[in-house]
Amino acid sequence: MSIRCSTGIGLDTFHIEPACRIFVKRSINSYAMIDELYCGHEDCYKILDVHRVSTKSEISKAYRIMARKYHPDMHKTEEEKEKAAEKFRIIANAYEILKDEDSRSDYDFMLDHPEQVYSHYYRYYRRRMTPKIDVKIVVVVTLIVVSVFQYLFARQRYDTAIKYLVTTPKYRLRALEQAKLTGLLNKKKPKNKAEAKEETENIIRRILQENMDIKGGYAKPKFTDILICQLIFLPINVIKYVIWYIKWTWKFNICKKEYGEKEKFYFIRKNMKIKEHAFEQFTDVQKKEFLKCELWIYNNYKKWQEKKDEEMKKQMAENGRYKAYRRYMKQHGPGRITFDDS
Known part of the structure; x- marks a missing residue:
C-alpha cells in the first residue's frame, strides 16, 4: 500500500494532506527553524533529548543530566573544555526556552505554523525584549513611591506652618508663657547662649506642635491620608458610605425628620x-x-x-x-x- 503526499511550500502557503502529516513531520520542523530564533536550525527538544509531551520536571531533569555531562569543569584539556562550553551554551539556551511555559508555547507555535514567519519574529523578540517583571510588583512599588513623596510633601508643608508660627510674636509669646508655667524654661540652663537659644526654640516649637490644631493643606500629615492607605481602606470606606447613605435616606427622605x-x-x-x-x-x-x-x-x-x-x-x-x-x-x-x- 502506498500513499501519495503532496506539499506546497511557499512564503504565504503551507498545506499538507492530513494522511501525510506523520511522514513530513521532520520537514515541517526544519522549515520552521530560523537561525536568529530560539535554537536556530536545531530542535530544542532534541538538544535536551526530550519530547513535546514531556513535563516541566522531565525537562529539568534532562537538563541537569546533560549540564553535568557537558560542563567545562568536567573536562581536562583546553580543546575539550571549549567544545564542552559551546555544547553547554546550546543546552542552556534550549532549557531557557523550554522551562518557561510562555516561551515554550511560542516555540511550539512556530513548529506548528512554519508559514507565519513574521509572527515568529514578533513573538520571539517580544518575549526577549519585554522586561520580566510582574506587573503587580510594578504597581505596588509605584504606589509606595507616590505615597512616600506625598507624605514628605505634606510633612514639609506642616514644618513650614510651624516655622511661621514660631516666628509670629502672638503665638511665640503664648508658647513662652506656657513654657514658664509648666517649668520647661526653669530647668538646668545650657553652658552658653547659643545652646540656650536653641533649647528655647525647640521648647517653643514643641509646645506649638502639641497645642496648635493646624487644618487644611498645612495640617499635620497622617499615614492614613496617603494614597496606598486610602486604597487599602477603600472597601471599608465604600461600605461606610453605603451605610451612611441608607441611614440618611431613611431618616430624612422617608421619615421626614x-x-x-x-x-x-x-x-x-x-x-x-x-x-x-x-x-x-x-x-x-x-x-x-x-x-x-x-x-x-x-x-x-x-x-x-x-x-x-x-x-x-x-x-x-x-x-x-x-x-x-x-x-x-x-x-x-x-x-x-x-x-x-x-
Whole structure:
C-alpha cells in the first residue's frame, strides 16, 4: 500500500494532506527553524533529548543530566573544555526556552505554523525584549513611591506652618508663657547662649506642635491620608458610605425628620463647594452666623453670597491700592508695554 503526499511550500502557503502529516513531520520542523530564533536550525527538544509531551520536571531533569555531562569543569584539556562550553551554551539556551511555559508555547507555535514567519519574529523578540517583571510588583512599588513623596510633601508643608508660627510674636509669646508655667524654661540652663537659644526654640516649637490644631493643606500629615492607605481602606470606606447613605435616606427622605446641626453644616459646605477641612477653618462665631442665616437652604445661601460680594466690592472700591490699580488699568490697559521718555 502506498500513499501519495503532496506539499506546497511557499512564503504565504503551507498545506499538507492530513494522511501525510506523520511522514513530513521532520520537514515541517526544519522549515520552521530560523537561525536568529530560539535554537536556530536545531530542535530544542532534541538538544535536551526530550519530547513535546514531556513535563516541566522531565525537562529539568534532562537538563541537569546533560549540564553535568557537558560542563567545562568536567573536562581536562583546553580543546575539550571549549567544545564542552559551546555544547553547554546550546543546552542552556534550549532549557531557557523550554522551562518557561510562555516561551515554550511560542516555540511550539512556530513548529506548528512554519508559514507565519513574521509572527515568529514578533513573538520571539517580544518575549526577549519585554522586561520580566510582574506587573503587580510594578504597581505596588509605584504606589509606595507616590505615597512616600506625598507624605514628605505634606510633612514639609506642616514644618513650614510651624516655622511661621514660631516666628509670629502672638503665638511665640503664648508658647513662652506656657513654657514658664509648666517649668520647661526653669530647668538646668545650657553652658552658653547659643545652646540656650536653641533649647528655647525647640521648647517653643514643641509646645506649638502639641497645642496648635493646624487644618487644611498645612495640617499635620497622617499615614492614613496617603494614597496606598486610602486604597487599602477603600472597601471599608465604600461600605461606610453605603451605610451612611441608607441611614440618611431613611431618616430624612422617608421619615421626614428635621436636619440637625451636623446635617445643616453638611449642606452649607456643599453650597460653598468646600471640603470639610476647609470648613473647619471658620470660627464658631462664623458658623453660628451661617446657621442663623439658614445657609443650608440654597436660595438663602445665594442671597447671602450676593450680599457678601457687594460688601467686598465696596471695600475694594474704598481701598487705596485698588483705586491705584484701577487708574493704571484705565490709563494703560491690560498687557500694554509703555515707555517713560521723561
